Amino acid sequence: MMSPLEYQHANKDRFLDELLDLLRIPSVSADEKFNNDVRRAAEFIKIKLVEAGVDHAEICETAGHPIVYAEKIIDRLLPTILVYGHYDVQPADPYELWDAPPFDPVIKNERIYARGACDDKGQMYMHIKAFESMYKTGQMPCNVKFMIEGEEEVGSDNLALFVKSEHQKLAADVILISDTSIINNDTPSITVGLRGLSYLEVEVTGPNRDLHSGVYGGAVANPINVLSKLIADLHDAEGKITIPGFYDDVRSYSTAQRNEMAKAPFDLLSYKVDLGIDDIKGEAGFTTIERVGIRPCLDVNGIWGGYTGPGSKTVLPSKAYAKISARLVSNQDFEKMTKMITRYFIENAPKSVKVKVTPHHGGSPAVVDTDSIGYHAASKAFEKSWKKSPIPTMEGGSIPIVALFQQELKLDPILMGFGLDADAIHSPNESYGLFNYFKGIETISYFYDYFTELSAKQ
Ligand code: BES
Ligand code: MN
Ligand code: MN
Numbered sequence: 179m180m181s182p183l184e185y186q187h188a189n190k191d192r193f194l195d196e197l198l199d200l201l202r203i204p205s206v207s208a209d210e211k212f213n214n215d216v217r218r219a220a221e222f223i224k225i226k227l228v229e230a231g232v233d234h235a236e237i238c239e240t241a242g243h244p245i246v247y248a249e250k251i252i253d254r255l256l257p258t259i260l261v262y263g264h265y266d267v268q269p270a271d272p273y274e275l276w277d278a279p280p281f282d283p284v285i286k287n288e289r290i291y292a293r294g295a296c297d298d299k300g301q302m303y304m305h306i307k308a309f310e311s312m313y314k315t316g317q318m319p320c321n322v323k324f325m326i327e328g329e330e331e332v333g334s335d336n337l338a339l340f341v342k343s344e345h346q347k348l349a350a351d352v353i354l355i356s357d358t359s360i361i362n363n364d365t366p367s368i369t370v371g372l373r374g375l376s377y378l379e380v381e382v383t384g385p386n387r388d389l390h391s392g393v394y395g396g397a398v399a400n401p402i403n404v405l406s407k408l409i410a411d412l413h414d415a416e417g418k419i420t421i422p423g424f425y426d427d428v429r430s431y432s433t434a435q436r437n438e439m440a441k442a443p444f445d446l447l448s449y450k451v452d453l454g455i456d457d458i459k460g461e462a463g464f465t466t467i468e469r470v471g472i473r474p475c476l477d478v479n480g481i482w483g484g485y486t487g488p489g490s491k492t493v494l495p496s497k498a499y500a501k502i503s504a505r506l507v508s509n510q511d512f513e514k515m516t517k518m519i520t521r522y523f524i525e526n527a528p529k530s531v532k533v534k535v536t537p538h539h540g541g542s543p544a545v546v547d548t549d550s551i552g553y554h555a556a557s558k559a560f561e562k563s564w565k566k567s568p569i570p571t572m573e574g575g576s577i578p579i580v581a582l583f584q585q586e587l588k589l590d591p592i593l594m595g596f597g598l599d600a601d602a603i604h605s606p607n608e609s610y611g612l613f614n615y616f617k618g619i620e621t622i623s624y625f626y627d628y629f630t631e632l633s634a635k636q
Contacts, residue, residue, distance in 0.1 A: 182311040182623045190616065193307045194290075196226065197615070200265075200299050201283040201292040207243055207266035207332045216328050219265045220244045223306070223326055230310035232324070240336035243328030247347070250313065251321045257633040258321040259626065260350035260589070261309075262579070263302030263357060264330030267294035268604045275606035288612050295610035297603035301356040301595060302326060304615060308622035319630040323350055327579075330357075333539025334579040341579070341586050352552040352629060353583050356618060358573055358595030363613060365443055366564045368556050369593035371471060371572030372580055374506035374543035376515040377479075380405065380523050381534040382498045388484075389494040399530030401498035402483045408526055409500060412476055416462040419476050421522045427509040431472060439467060442569050452599070471572030476504045476519070501538075505574060512540035512578075541578020544591065551632045552592040558632075559594075559624035563617060594625065 180188065205219035206212040220237055227235045227248040235248035243266060251258075270280035270293040278284045283292035290300065305324070312318045325348065327337045341348065358369040384401040385394070414420050431439070444467055450458065460469040469475070483498035485491040504515055520535040527533040547553065548570055560568040573593075580591050596618035602608050 179317075180315050182308075182315050182317055183620060185311040185315050186307070186616065186619055186623075189307075189311070193619070194612070194615070196307075197290070197300060197303050198283045198292075200226075200303060201290070201294055202281055204270070204281045205266050205294070205328065206269050207329050208269055213243075216243045216266060220246050220326075220328055223265055224248070226303075226306055227324060230306050231313040232309075232322075235324075238340065240329075240340060242332075242336045245328065245337060245340055246324065246326040248324040249322065250309070250318065252318055253321070256320045257352070257630055258323060258350040259629060260323045260325060260348060260353045260587075261305045262353055262355045262583070262591075263305060263324075263326050264298045264328065265302060265326055266328040266331050267297070267299065268331050270606075272606065277607055280606075280608075285612070289609040290612065290615070291607055291609045293608055295608050296597045296601040296614075297608065298330065298357045300610040300615055301597065301618065304356060304596070304618040304622055305354070307619045308626070311619065312623050312626055319627055320633075322626075323348065330577070330579070333541070334582075335539060337579055338582055341582060345587065348587055350587070350589060351633060352550075352555075353587070353589050353591040354552075354622070354625065355577070355580070355591055355593050356595045356622070357577055358575070358593045359597040359599065359601075360595065361442060361569065361571065362598060363611070364566075366560045366566055366568040367442070367571040368553065368560070368568045369573045369595060370546040370548055370553075370570040371507075372544045372593070373474070373574055373576050374510060374512050374541050374581065375576040375578055376504040376506060376512045376519065376540045377538040378502055378516055378519060379536045379538060380408075380500045380502060381536070382408075382527065383496060383532045383534070384498075384530065385494070385496055388496050391492040391494040394494050398494060399528060400494050401531050402495060404528060404531050405481070405483070405498040405500055408523060409478055409481075409502075411526070412522070417460050418462070419474070421476075421518055423518060424474070424476075424515075427511065427514075428474060429508040436468065439471065439572070440465065442467060442571055467572075470574035472507055474505055474507050474510060476502070479503055505576065506543050508543060508545075510543060512542050516540060539578070541576055542581035544577070544580040544584065546593060547590055550590045551636065552590045552629060555625055555628035555632050556592050556594045558628045559621045562624045563621040592625075594621070596621070 232248040238245040280293040382401040479501040481500040484495035
């Protein structure tokens with residue numbers, strides 16, 4: 179009988195071809211024009227799970243996109259790993275900035291280029307192949323359940339309902355997720371913190387119609403000017419957010435903890451070169467790693483209004499809009515923070531305009547315990563496959579459902595991701611390294627072994 183690693187080598191080409199097939203399905207959850215494709219992606223995954231050897235796989239309908247659930251129960255007395263991932267992707271716009279079509283994957287310089295190559299199709303599919311290589315070689319040491327959703331990129335609202343109502347079905351000993359990054363391919367890391375998210379849309383209305391900017395300009399409030407000022411006033415000269423109470427639930431870290439965090443390799447010059455910027459900007463008194471990992475932030479994601487067509491049109495617009503998001507840390511509750519930001523816009527707007535704020539999705543921050551069986555198993559799995567001990571890191575991105583998993587299922591989530599900043603997730607020309615794909619499959623299969631072994635010692 180082959181070892182799982184030998185099986186992975188022997189089936190390398192097929193493992194890659196299957197991922198490419200999945201990447202050809204444009205499963206964009208945010209745009210209903212792709213609804214059929216989203217469903218096709220769910221069906222594809224269900225079939226692949228069955229082929230990999232699960233006992234049972236189903237498509238669970240929701241009010242939105244479906245969830246794929248599957249399980250392989252070897253023995254009820256053995257530990258159970260619940261794998262979470264998402265098969266939906268971000269919109270690929272703007273298409274013209276892609277070197278090759280986003281849903282027609284190409285392999286170049288040892289990387290797979292396609293929307294979702296890393297986030298999260300590539301990373302999620304590694305789990306199906308890791309399971310297959312364990313099962314088909316007769317070396318599956320524990321039980322596994324898969325919960326692969328189609329709405330992560332739009333906030334996971336329906337998955338939250340599913341998790342709340344399916345405690346029994348989802349009963350497990352640990353949750354394993356690959357939807358985050360490592361520091362670099364020489365420095366593996368395990369994510370121990372994710373920021374939360376509060377997202378809202380602001381609409382500012384001035385006069386009841388667009389006006390001639392000469393006839394009325396200077397005499398009537400311009401909603402774009404008002405909105406810009408409200409946004410500019412969100413930060414002071416030190417880069418601190420000015421909303422009263424914004425930092426109340428943010429914990430501070432000791433010097434020792436901050437020194438520990440500073441040990442992670444970080445090169446400011448290459449960071450700037452990579453982004454094409456001459457300087458960085460952020461909250462005074464914190465390093466870049468801290469600004470992203472342990473501090474909240476508030477950003478405009480989009481702003482529009484007035485005339486943006488060719489040439490010029492002299493207009494004093496009736497309306498201005500912005501999409502605003504806050505990334506949250508520590509104990510910042512996303513509903514409370516959304517209300518706080520909403521109040522800021524309502525209370526600080528002058529009487530000359532009306533303001534309407536619409537909250538979108540959100541989620542709480544998550545912190546992972548490093549002293550758990552799951553964390554130790556993940557650490558040993560990295561040591562075995564990467565020959566290096568992984569560093570715990572706090573990441574700036576969000577997977578809103580993770581905090582809910584902790585709350586509802588009372589399980590340790592293990593964030594064993596294999597992405598790199600260079601993968602350009604959510605951007606044009608997203609990619610995923612072949613090395614990371616295959617190394618990830620190997621590392622995940624070791625996790626199964628170590629988790630089972632360490633659980634038995636308990
Ligand atoms: N996989 C990402 C989150 C991520 C990326 C975490 C890199 C750590 C490192 C996830 O798919 C994502 O993009 N989440 C969204 C939130 C969602 C509600 C739209 C995000 O962070 O913007
Ligand atoms: Mn993701
Ligand atoms: Mn994403």
